[in-house]
Amino acid sequence: MVTLSRVQIGIVGKPNAGKSTFFAAATLKDVKISPTPFTTIDPNIGIGYVRIDDCPCRSIRCNPRSYSVVEGVCYAPVELIDVAGLVPGAWQGRGLGNQFLDHLRRAPVLIHVVDASGSTDEEGRLVKPGTHDPVKDVEFLEREVDLWIASIIRKDWDKVVRFVEFSKKDIVEVLSERLAGLGIGRVQVEKTLESSDLLKKPPSKWGEEDFYKFSSTARSLSKPIVIAANKIDLPEGEEGYKRLKETYSHKLIIPTSAEAELALRRAAAKGLVKYKPGDGTFELVGEATPQQKVVLEKIADLLKKWGSTGVTRALNAAVFDALQYVAVYPVEDERRMSDKQGNVLPDLLLVPKTYTARDVAYAIHTDLGERFVTAIDARSGRRLASDEQVTHGLVLKIVAR
DSSP states (O other): OOOOOOOEEEEEOSTTSSHHHHHHHHHOOOOOOOSSTTOOOSOEEEEEEEEETTOGGGTSOOOOSSSEEETTEEEEEEEEEEOOOOOTTGGGTOTTHHHHHHTTTTOSEEEEEEETTOOBOTTSOBOOTTSSOHHHHHHHHHHHHHHHHHHHHHTTHHHHHIIIIISOOOHHHHHHHHHGGGTOOHHHHHHHHHHTTOSSSOGGGOOHHHHHHHHHHHHHHHSOEEEEEEOTTSHHHHHHHHHHHHHOTTSEEEEOOHHHHHHHHHHHHTTSEEOOTTOSOOEEOSOOOHHHHHHHHHHHHHHHHHSSOSHHHHHHIIIIIISOEEEEEEESBTTTTBOTTOOBSOOOEEEETTOBHHHHHHHHOHHHHHTEEEEEETTTOOEEOTTOBOOTTEEEEEEEO
């Protein structure tokens, strides 16, 4: 069985924006949900699922082990990290800021749950819906993360200057070592320095603006952010979503109702409705009380208007759009599309679309990568060139020595 580590997604936002509800809806894991700021103190970690509608399991009867299949739809597991809410000044340790940010070090992508209804202020306190601008929440959170990265870079900066200017050490190498713990690699550091016009500027000449520009660019390259415009079920939420779209036309913004998804997931678990995460409809199959019927009718209207609750769509946007990953199905027997035990399409891997078959082999196990000879597209029988990138939905046979 393949043991490739799961993609990690950080769930971020200010207190009381709906982060923990989003997390609970995505994982069905019991977490403390309350209108009180700092309800989440220790991070909640659980498994959510991205949805793959065009998977091979639609036409092949499979025996999944590392993923799930429901009525021909594949659900691939991802690890979600719901951390303490951010408040202004978090990068300096205000609130639970430093704890919060440390928990996000390894997550390559973030979902920012924003209260699109404007019913909570910048501190997460309840206010009249529509009175707080959700655009400000996006600005503040990105600034806090950027300042946090800048504070890590600036620590012992004199030492960095000596390394680079007196010891003739490469600035790219020094910064790569310093930022490795944030998941920022050498290629990203090089791109950041180039984009920030800092590649040829001596480190001793860097000013406050340079540190911030570098950090902001590094964050956008290494930790892309998907915005879940939450509370879309409220009239003010729809207005807030429109404002976010108008202001940030270049960002991934998903209209979301975490409460609606959580209600549907719980109703499905109790046998009240038939519903798959990410569906645009559900079917009432159990006996509902009058109160439950009212709630379900409102959710049905919401699904009709927006196409989904947005929770699964936000997870998909994080993995397939922001990170640009693809799903690959490794097999040992390309004719039967199975492993040695005869399990058909037993595993599903989420990997960067830039990966080659050799990269996939290394991701499965270093030994397999070192013994790599070639790879075969199991569905077409075609051999893949050594530098050919894998594609979404590829059933892959790796040939090793």
